[in-house]
Amino acid sequence: MNSSVPPLSAGAAAFVRRAHGLYIGGAFVPAADGRTFATYDPSTAAHLADVPYAGPADVDAAVAAARSALDGAWGALPALVRSRLLVRLAELVEENAAELAEIEALDGGKPVSVNEAMDLPAAIEHFRYYSGWPTKIEGATIPVYLPDTLCYTRKEPVGVCAQIIPWNYPLMMAAWKLAPALAAGCTVVLKPAEQTPLSALRLAELVEEAGFPPGTVNVLTGDGTTGAALVDHDGVDKIAFTGSTEVGREIAARAGARLKRVTLELGGKNPNIVLADADLDAAVAGAFDGIYFNSGQTCIAASRLYVHRSRYEEMVGRLAEAAAKAEVGPALDRATRFGPLVSAEQYDRVRGYLRDGVAAGATLRAGEVPAESPEGGYYVRPALFTDITPGMRITREEIFGPVLVAAPFDETDEAVALANDTPYGLAAGVWTRSLAQAHTLAARLRSGMVYLNSWASGDPAAPFGGVKASGIGREMGQANLDAYLETKTVWTNLAP
Incomplete structure (x- = not known):
């Protein structure tokens, strides 16, 4: 087994050491009840950092912030501005790629060289790919049989999206979820896995630096209880989950009872x-x-x-x-x-x-x-x-x-x-x-x-997903963009 481990870069070391907060409404804040939990280095089993444990009050606050942004500053932005913000986020991830690769290695155990060669480039390209979509989301005019009638469709964001990501590709999965939702005009509450919370919190800092309106992206660290509170929250319109089939079934049942939109990318025995x-x-x-x-x-x-x-x-x-x-x-x-x-x-x-x-x-x-x-x-x-x-x-x-x-x-x-x-x-x-x-x-x-x-x-352009117990819907490509859009049909009587 290898044992020659270089020290962390100054940037990654400083990030790990500093106090971490939930990202809600454009601010980093402690959990409402002050609770925290520990994250560990799988390479050594050593303690890395403590992060906030988001409870029901934090879920309420994050969903409210996302709704406010959807109805306010983010929802009012022209498509071209959404596109430019996604481009800027891709640039910031690229500028900080070396640090993010170290954070991923430290928190999740994936070799830093693999993060540099695969996970970071994939995350960057996802933001870049979806940055081209906001200006290309179009409705259609429909030639209906009724006389003196104009019928057309509008493509509108689904709304507030809860996105629950796994621990095996933390940053890449965050990009897979965030990019299409933001391109479609949705707002997001992102919950990383409790085993790997750090890269999502660092990504939240880059979202802030990129200039997204407060509340557009919110990040809650916690465990399955936090995720369940998000799934059950009446203010959440759509749930996107990547993880085990067992948990996916539970989420599908909860979402089905509330008639919420879901996409589920689940397990495989390939x-x-x-x-x-x-x-x-x-x-x-x-x-x-x-x-x-x-x-x-x-x-x-x-x-x-x-x-x-x-x-x-x-x-x-x-x-x-x-x-x-x-x-x-x-x-x-x-x-x-x-x-x-x-x-x-x-x-x-x-x-x-x-x-x-x-x-x-x-x-x-x-x-x-x-x-x-x-x-x-x-x-x-x-x-x-x-x-x-x-x-x-x-x-x-x-x-x-x-x-x-x-x-x-x-x-x-x-x-x-x-x-x-x-x-x-x-x-x-x-x-x-x-x-x-x-x-x-x-x-x-x-x-x-x-x-x-x-x-x-x-x-990023090719749909990813499965059938049977491997999930519902697709990640990536236009198929995943469509999962964050609703079609509204507008009828107009043109008769005098």
Whole structure:
């Protein structure tokens, strides 16, 4: 394990040390009842900072501030000004990217080099992409059959949006949620995960610096109780959530009872199929990154691998060898490729699945069951199970850790059946040199996204999301912009 950890930059160190407040109505304030909670460094398990614990009074204040901005200064802004503010926010994130990458590494355990190469550029490009939309949101004139009648539509913001983001991509998920909502003219109450609150608070400072009217964006730190209060609040018009399917179902039920708009980006147990004619070098590299990137803590992890029997042993052997050589270590060490898991809770969860897989009779070809009580950070090495069956928990349930399960298949129909045998439907992959096979399987796989000879490709313009238990609606692209807009139909009698 790596141990050469450089010190924090002056900017990141100063941010972590200073007192943190909720961002409500353009001001940083303590929680109304004064409560706080701690956030920890997953690389060391050491205490980082205390942040406010938002309670019902804080939720009321943030929703009221968002409503005031929607009905006031923010709602009155021309579309071009909204666009320019989003551009300015993108510029500020870019100017502070190095500091934000360190804050993310420190709070969430993702290697700083990965934050710099992926998370920060993705966040910046999301703000830039959606900055082009405010001036292009248009209604339509409808040629109705009634005489002397003008009928047209207006596209209007949904209203006040509660946005609840996960801990695995904190800053990037904040951008995914904020950018389309602001482009559509909505106002936002953002709640980061309790494990990773710091980058959202730093982003709030940049929102302030960019010049958004007070109340346009509000940030509440807290736990699931805070999120539940937001979901239930009568002043919230829409809820956007990324996280577990279990919590997503609860949010959907609560929102449904109140007839609130929702978008839910939930879990996945994603199949990755390697056909006999695949480029094995590319398939091995894609499968390895697909499951072990971010230590497996991603909804689109390629966690189920199905390989044609003629290539199975070679591919599994190469993956096991690569897993044994993986550089696992502290997130601030630039030699680290795979950081720790985010928390003690997540460490225990993944450890439990590893123990369960061994007990169920699967063969652990790479990795190990880690110690019950970790020393220092929450490190779990990349693991690979073979000799699995479809009914095993490690095969069916989302682990959210660096754990791959692999099985051979003989016929393509068998691979499709195995891939679709899941309550989830987020992503799937196919590796083949045959164009016909690739696109035929893309149509047969029941998932919101299919990657052909790649894994986890993305762009702000391309919709992201799943079917079945993997969610409702889409992130990114025009599809997510539309999720923050309501269509109003206006009828006018032109008769004298």
